[in-house]
Amino acid sequence: MTKPRVLISDKMDPNAAAIFRERGCEVDEITGETPEQLIARIGDYDGLAIRSSTKVTKAVLDAATNLKVIGRAGIGVDNVDIPAASAKGVVVMNTPFGNSITTAEHAIALIFALARQLPEADASTQAGKWEKNRFMGVEVTGKTLGLIGAGNIGSIVASRALGLRMKVVAFDPFLTPERAVEMGIEKVDLDALLARADFITLHTPLTDQTRNILNRENLAKTKKGVRIVNCARGGLIDEAALKDALDSGHVAGAALDVFETEPAKASPLFGTPNFICTPHLGASTNEAQVNVALQVAEQMADYLVNGGVTNALNMPSLSAEEAPKLRPYMALAEKLGSLVGQLAHDNLTKISIEVEGAAAQLNPKPITAAVLAGLMKNYSQTVNMVNAPFLARERGLDVREVRHDREGVYHTLVRVTVGTSQGERSVAGTLFGNTQPRLVEIFGIGIEADLEGDMLYIVNEDAPGFIGRIGTLLGESGINIGTFHLGRRNAGGEAVLLLSLDNPISQGVMAEACKLPGVKTVKALAF
Known part of the structure; x- marks a missing residue:
């Protein structure tokens, strides 16, 4: 039986290659190639192990005639065209937990750096100034740390903060009260966290729901003198708004390891007093680099040799x-x-x-x-x-x-x-013809609908004229209705309207829909 062949195309801990060989794979370590060189070579391999340098584009995948799996040593897969890999039948794996402790420790380090103004004090002292009275810090003991995101990394930060005798509050829609008690922290909503936290640290992925979660409006809700740390993803904080909050003194300090645009060669925050930054070092420890390299080798070898699937993003x-x-x-x-x-x-x-x-x-x-x-x-x-x-x-x-x-x-x-x-809250669905998914009930109201594309969900009082009003509003806004689905509990009671739209609906039109008589809820949906 021919052994699976794996190409390691980015610099990785040498033990990764050893694991591949121990598990029955042939391995070549060829790093630093141009895209053209990779395209010419990739057809010989069953597996491709990468870090962040290799760009796995559609052109690379088109040339990868034998490729079965791509393994990313780390969490981010922005350098992999996952839809193209899926269409090609190539499994894409990552190692989402190998950097957890390292990233959590970096967040704690930045909390201390902010609390005691360490970078500024170091620069001043090495310049021979000895400005002892200039650098008056704050203790972290007894302060409230607000976690935005209490998953794997956030929970590690919480445990370290509790060891420092901090009080920890967390905002995470998926954190249950029981889990919060087990962790020794308090689950709160976002507004409560912003109002109470002396330090805020973010540990959530970047999605449409979390993008600019610390925007200008939410930064204004924070406690005066708050210190903010982000070692998660760029784009979670409105950087221009953060600069203004630092300049005004409302935010006492901020430390970012990640930026909306990376590499961050320029930023409105650069040079701002009480601002600290590092070049995306959250995963940059010897231990973390070894961990992710060994994990990706184990996962890929298990798939190639035994068919096992771990941390796959598309399978x-x-x-x-x-x-x-x-x-x-x-x-x-x-x-x-x-x-x-x-x-x-x-x-x-x-x-x-x-x-x-x-x-x-x-x-x-x-x-x-x-x-x-x-x-x-x-x-x-x-x-x-x-x-x-x-x-x-x-x-x-x-x-x-x-x-x-x-x-x-x-x-x-x-x-x-x-x-x-x-x-x-309950929803139910069935299969038409044993193949076609179909919604048949939503929150106790019978309604049949396909869940596809952009949709608009409205809860309103069942009253004459409403359908005409919402249709007129959408028509005047240039939004075409594809399908129209209506259900109600009883005549004159609560009704549900589910519309499929040819275009996404803007916030402005949503706001106008909320003003229509009898409307209780308006929500844009996407499938």
Whole structure:
């Protein structure tokens, strides 16, 4: 049997190559090649192990006639064309947890650097100034640390901060109160965190929901004298607004390891007093580089030799026999998870996935994983069916699977129910023709709809004239309605309107829709 061949195209710990060989792979370590050289060479390999330098473009993938897996030693996969890899049938893996301790420690280091003005004091002293009275710091003991994001890295930061006798509060929609108690921290909403925290540190991925989470408005809500640290992702903070907050003194100090544009050769923050920056060093320790190299080698070798899948970004773990039957259910489950995640995403405490009829005869694990992936994809660009269950467990989300042998109105049904601080919210769907996912119920109201593309969700009082008013508003705004779905609890009661739109709806039109008589909720959805 021919051994799988792996190319390591970026500088990596030499033990990675040793692991590949121990596990039955042939390895070549050829780094620093041009894109043209990589394209000429890649056709000989089954696996490609990279860091951040190699750019795996569509052109590279088109030339990769034998490639089966790409392994990124680290978390970010911006340098990999994942859609092209998926179309080519190439699995893309990363190592999302190998840098966790290193990044958490860097955040703690920057907290201390801010508290005691270490960079400025060092520069002043080495310049022979001895300005002892200029650098009056603050203790971290007894101060409140606000975590925006309490996942893997955030939880490590919390444990270190508690060891420093800080009080820790956290904002994370997927953190349950029980998990918060277990961690020894307090779960709060974002406004409460901004008002109470003496230090704020961010540990959340960059998504549409988290982009500029510390914008000008939210920075104004922070406690005067707050100090802010970001070792997560550039784009979480409005950098121009942060500069203004530093200049005004409202924010006492800020430390960034990441920037919206990298490499950051210029920034409005450069030269601002009480600002510290480092060049994306969160993962830059010897230990972290060894960890991610060894992990990516183990994962790739396991896939190439045994077919095992770990931390894949574009492939569920399914056997060949299960896949044809389960794929339509997984598509339905992911859409239901995405729907309930977009409509009821705050303060989730539990989630129940119920299957009945034909669905009850199938393996429920892929269906559950698909629901969780849909639920969490609004908050993480790297979530998928493989890592979604882990992320749910990490945040203490109570996940339950319920199987009903009965067959109800539909021959097959999947129901997703989430527990929130406002009570339970439930959506349900079926398959038409055993292949086409279809929504059939939303929050107790019967409504049949395809969940595709850009949609608009409205809850309103059932009253004459409303449909005409919303149609007129969208028409005058140049937004064409593709399909129109309506349901209600009873005549004159609460009604639900679900519209598919040919174009995304702007915030301005959303605001106008909210002003229409009888409207209770307006939400833009995307599938």
